[in-house]
Amino acid sequence: MEIKELENIVFQTRRDILRMVHKVNSGHPGGSLGCTEFLVALYNEVMELKEGDFDMDGTNEDLFFLSNGHISPVFYSVLAHRGYFSKEELGTFRLLNSRLQGHPTTHEGLPGVRMASGSLGQGLSVALGAAQAKKLNGDNNLVYTLHGDGELQEGQNWxxxxxxAGKNVDNLIATIDFNGQQIDGPTSEVLPLGDLEAKFKAFGWDVLHIKEGNNMEAVVNGLNEAKARTGKGKPVCVLMHTIMGNGVDFMMHTHAWHGKAPNDEQLANGLAQNPETLGDY
Incomplete structure (x- = not known):
């Protein structure tokens, strides 16, 4: 897919995020907006996906596990635009009896969702099981994960x-949303993460940076580079430098919009900054 086409999906996804969270006055727009380019690139350009009905086995296709499940708005939007379910269903976000809960769950059988994520720190453990199962089954496809940087303060990650690394799980690519923000403030103030590159390397991982995590071309190139590094005995970590709230100027560079919904005026402002490219749901 051409970069311009991917960017058009990004604009529409940002609109979806803002409208979903505004409607129910609840949700997490900041991290969702910051990871929009990543998820759009992953599902529309980078991953090898089977067409047709979704199945939980996921054999002979790449898999994705969202660990920081609170950014469900961007995940749901990307899945809908990829055809996993109707875009109109986005209008049910966080409503009673909706499949689109605030944090993704699997018990409703939502296509595209492979794990319930909301309690932080668990996604990599789940992905490791899937990655090792692929190796046991002779399945050469890859497993991808996404984690918040503040989420790395959870011990289970380490x-x-x-x-x-100890088990040479080299069909795994873990991306860290490196935006320096978490719910209570900058990560540097809540609990400094130190040198993440040095830490992952010390644990035996191959590490690369995407220094412009909100630039579509940089994200696509970075993820393709990560793919090229798989199969060489080490898991791969992508440190993706992003801006929380990217694409909506008053939400950027602050933790204030981690879990806060825009009011009517703010919604209109945010939508005006993101043109309707594929049609609102």
Whole structure:
């Protein structure tokens, strides 16, 4: 897919995020907006996906596990635009009896969602099981994950990081949304993460940076580079430098919009900054 086509999906996805969260006055727009380019690129350009009905086995296709499940608005929008379910269903976000809960769950059988994520720190452990199952089954496809940088303050991550390298799980690409923000403030103030590149390398991972995580071409090139590094005995970590709230000027560079919905005036402002490219749901 051409970069311009991917960018058009990004604009529409941002509109979806803003409208979904505004309607119910609840949700997490900041991180969702910051990861829009990544998820759009992943599902429309980078991953090898089977066409047709979704199945939980996921054999002979790439898999994705969202660990920081609170950014469900961007995940749902990208899945809908990829055809996993109707775009109109986005209008049910966080409503009673909706499949689109605030944090993704699997018990409603929502196509595209492979794990319930909301309790942070668990996604890499789940992905490791899937990655090792692929190896056991002779399946050469890859497993991708996404994690918040603040999420790395959860200890379970580091057990999984140690295990992945220790067991040579080299069909795994873990991306860190490196925006320096979490719910209570900058990560540097809440609990500094130190040198993440050095830490992952010390644990035995191959590490690369995407320094412009909100630039579509940079994201596509970075993820393709990560793919090229798989199969060489080490899991791959992508440190993706993003801006929380990207694409909506008053939400950018602050943790204030981690879990806050825009009011009517703010919604109109945000939508005006993101043209309707594929049609609102």
């Amino acid at each position: 057990e999984a990081i140690m295990y992945a």
